[in-house]
Amino acid sequence: MAFSKNTYYRFLNEPRYNWQRFLTLLSARVVAYFSSLTHRERVKCLVLDDSVIERNRSSQVELLSWVYNHVTHKMVRGFNMLTLGWTDGYSFVPAAFNMMASANPAKHIMGAASGIDRRKSGYKRRQEAVCHKPDAAMAMIHNVLKAGIQASYVLMDTWFTNEPFIHNILSEGLDVIGMLKDNKQLYRYRGRLYNLKALSKLVAFNKAGNIFGSITVTTKKHGIPVKLVFVRNRNKAGEYIILLTTDCSLSNSEVVRLYGNRWSIELFFRAGKSLLCLGSEFQGLNYDMTVSSTAIVFTRYILLEWLRRKANDPKTICELFYVCCDDIQDIELCTALSSLVSIFMEGVRTEAIKITNAVKTQLINWFVSQPAFIKALFPEVVWEV
Numbered sequence: 001m002a003f004s005k006n007t008y009y010r011f012l013n014e015p016r017y018n019w020q021r022f023l024t025l026l027s028a029r030v031v032a033y034f035s036s037l038t039h040r041e042r043v044k045c046l047v048l049d050d051s052v053i054e055r056n057r058s059s060q061v062e063l064l065s066w067v068y069n070h071v072t073h074k075m076v077r078g079f080n081m082l083t084l085g086w087t088d089g090y091s092f093v094p095a096a097f098n099m100m101a102s103a104n105p106a107k108h109i110m111g112a113a114s115g116i117d118r119r120k121s122g123y124k125r126r127q128e129a130v131c132h133k134p135d136a137a138m139a140m141i142h143n144v145l146k147a148g149i150q151a152s153y154v155l156m157d158t159w160f161t162n163e164p165f166i167h168n169i170l171s172e173g174l175d176v177i178g179m180l181k182d183n184k185q186l187y188r189y190r191g192r193l194y195n196l197k198a199l200s201k202l203v204a205f206n207k208a209g210n211i212f213g214s215i216t217v218t219t220k221k222h223g224i225p226v227k228l229v230f231v232r233n234r235n236k237a238g239e240y241i242i243l244l245t246t247d248c249s250l251s252n253s254e255v256v257r258l259y260g261n262r263w264s265i266e267l268f269f270r271a272g273k274s275l276l277c278l279g280s281e282f283q284g285l286n287y288d289m290t291v292s293s294t295a296i297v298f299t300r301y302i303l304l305e306w307l308r309r310k311a312n313d314p315k316t317i318c319e320l321f322y323v324c325c326d327d328i329q330d331i332e333l334c335t336a337l338s339s340l341v342s343i344f345m346e347g348v349r350t351e352a353i354k355i356t357n358a359v360k361t362q363l364i365n366w367f368v369s370q371p372a373f374i375k376a377l378f379p380e381v382v383w384e385v
Contacts, residue, residue, distance in 0.1 A: 015122020065102035
């Protein structure tokens with residue numbers, strides 16, 4: 001039976017429905033299925049990050065706030081969408097989110113609606129929206145683990161990688177892998193306190209590879225043993241980035257490999273905003289609609305990830321394939337680069353891709369400047385095509 005548009009909008013605006021709980025339970029079922037397809041020793045991680053949902057043309061949206069956009073480096077109108085996802089290195093499943101307004105009431109463009117029944121989920125959502133980001137993140141991690149989603153590490157960027165937050169995550173039984181920024185945080189090494197710049201001078205740098213070296217230290221306040229891995233910054237020649245892990249038994253290369261899985265949440269943000277209309281499909285003024293529409297987009301993404309896994313993982317076909325096939329593997333850089341260049345060269349040979357002489361010169365210069373192991377991937381490449 002058909003229903004009117006107003007019925008649909010009343011459904012999205014209803015404060016009784018617990019959309020976050022629905023999403024977490026759905027994610028738990030999908031994660032359990034994905035985990036059954038892989039070996040139990042395969043590392044699973046939670047990925048924590050936030051992304052700004054802009055509403056610059058709005059002024060009457062409930063809990064609309066001025067938030068800082070780290071991409072444009074400007075204050076914008078909107079919400080800060082804090083997201084927690086799960087990944088096994090191949091699939092990414094968004095498990096929880098919080099559409100956060102500013103914790104500072106002075107930055108609110110519109111306040112919360114009054115008269116919401118305190119017994120309803122909508123009232124609790126509004127309370128969580130104005131709490132501090134670390135508190136909201138810990139609540140999400142606790143709820144995801146309580147729902148049965150299993151992981152070994154939490155992957156996060158520089159904003160979250162600080163000693164108090166790391167201490168809270170360890171209390172949940174998880175280890176941390178995060179990137180550090182060169183700030184005033186101090187670490188204890190052999191009885192003395194050092195900042196990151198001073199610690200870098202104590203590392204025997206191996207400038208031949210992409211991983212310069214590592215050092216094991218303890219945090220200043222709680223004395224947490226952490227391993228710092230210094231990695232070449234490919235965006236800025238001569239500089240390095242620092243990865244921190246609380247699992248000091250990991251090798252340097254394993255720390256870098258696992259942290260690379262954090263990129264899956266960035267791809268999720270891009271797909272959500274560009275393809276699934278995240279933040280732009282509905283333009284309601286009610287905060288409940290902001291939450292419900294976001295949950296619907298997350299649900300779509302989970303279904304698409306389910307279909308992608310079903311289409312690409314032979315273990316999903318039947319019991320015989322489940323027994324005989326290996327776990328689906330992470331694609332290596334060399335394999336990805338070799339496939340990409342092979343497709344490009346085939347397009348040039350068949351004239352499906354046409355390039356100018358200037359572009360061809362740039363490609364030749366790029367290939368000549370690559371290390372020997374990359375050149376060895378293309379022994380049959382002939383650039384004079």
